[in-house]
Amino acid sequence: MKFTEEDLRRITMIAINELGEKASPELVKKVVAKTVEGYGIERPVSNGNDKSSGRVILTAYGLNKPGIIASLTKALGEAQCDIQDLSQKIMSDFFTVIMVIDISGSNKELRELQDVMNRISDEMKIKIFMQHEDVFRFMHRI
């Protein structure tokens, strides 16, 4: 069972009445805490136990020019990201890079990494997307 705020208020009122003259804020707090101990634990909600990997997929594309891979890998290296796979294609003047990166050991959150990539994206005039691997797994693997 779980306690609503109203339940707690009611329990507190009972405690105060029972304690009568002795009721001090500290004592009431202690008594109430002891009474509800162990009852208020909510069962965690489970929405299926899909194991989520610590990997993200980085996709970059744009007009080809020297230094793109270098700037990407340099930033990822500095953030302690482990590049597990990398593939690249050039079609006419356009390049596309796809990387599978493990960020579980990184000193940066995905959000921060995305900010770093946004900066590179502006500097190099290319598009960079960084998305959690789960979305690809869900869409393309049953």
Place this chain on the structure above:
Amino acid sequence: MPYEFDEILETIRMTEVEHFDIRTVTLGISLRDCSDRNVNTAKQRVYDKILKYGRNHVKYAKEIEARYGISIANKRVSITPVSIPFDGFGVDELIQIGETLDKAADEIGIDYIAGYSALVQKGMTVGEANLIKSIPYALANTKHLCSSVNIGSTKAGINMDAVNLMAEAIKLTAEATKERDSIGCAKLVVFANAVEDNPFVAGAFHGVSEPEVVLNVGISGPGVVLDAIREAGSVDLQQLSEVIKKTIFKITRAGELIGKKVADKHGVPYGIVDISLAPTPAEGDSIADILKAMGVEDVGAPGTTAALAMLNDPVKKAGLMASASVGGMSGAFIPVSEDMGMIRAVEAGNLSLEKLEAMTAVCSVGLDMIAIPGDTPASTIAGIIADEAAIGIINDKTTAVRVIPAYGKKVGEYVDYGGLLGKAPIMNVRNISSSNFVGRGGKIPAPMRSLTN
């Protein structure tokens, strides 16, 4: 590489180019424990409860959005039909509850809160009748509040007394919000066979059989389907159906993932995913364009209903396979004002109200976001609602009417709301009368289909 090059590019294309987005994550909150004889206490309870569960709704959704690179267009809240916990209140008090809901929505930063509703398919309590009377004022006094009333079901038939009351309520709402092109009517839906877990506003509410709190997801993506159909080229209809099915399967999977993750963040149960192709006023995000890509010259041409049926069906089939819990409407929406292609078809004189009505027999909702002349009599609106409800109860499907009798406007003029609600050309309504029929009142009995036991 664990994924094919093409698979990765396909996902990027869907999310970045083709406007695939999670249309809404809707947090359903039960208000059944908020009733109180004193309206001020009730208001406080409602406000506290919505803030308790909804406080971080927008923040959590944004975090998930960044993590998966899939945009979540809207964050919303649905609540227990207001007439249920507050059945004892009069019109004024109900309006105050509506205003409190609006304030709470404002506080947690969502655009719509839906569930100013009543379920009266079989009959009305005093409180429910009061709620219907209060709708025009509640909608006029608020910004975020959405209202819906269920007036018929396959099991109960059609409550014509409620239909007549709703027709009046629609007219009054149009007048009460005449300063803003009768916008109140865009937030008022009349349902038959309403679903309890629909995440899509304006018709969302948190059904009575739902848990304390639940997270439902609505996904969309007409743009993705449109491009897939265009890419498929001149294949036969069976193959075209397969193309649609495969595309929907993938976007439903993504929706399921996002829904679960947002629910996990909240620590609340994940409810359903509703995969409904819902257009937006953005170019390319149009159901009309899909129907045209399938081969009809314009929406309204003979064959349109068949094409729409063919679009609606694989959406359901793929959804069922892709998710453990499909719910809500799950199909195609055909609102006029929110779909540039539909607007053009109406302007060109190709699409009439009657054709739209026929189309609603095979798609997931009904006459949606249709502007009609402001002087349309309430009895005619009641007739329109009754027609739609009849389609719903006989075919055992949800149908809805969201019409806007634009106050003071005539055919040829427009209502324009901007944003997601878009703009609608005022459509012609036949001016032959239904008043002697709807005026009889009472109930249309439940159809044969109701006796399935």
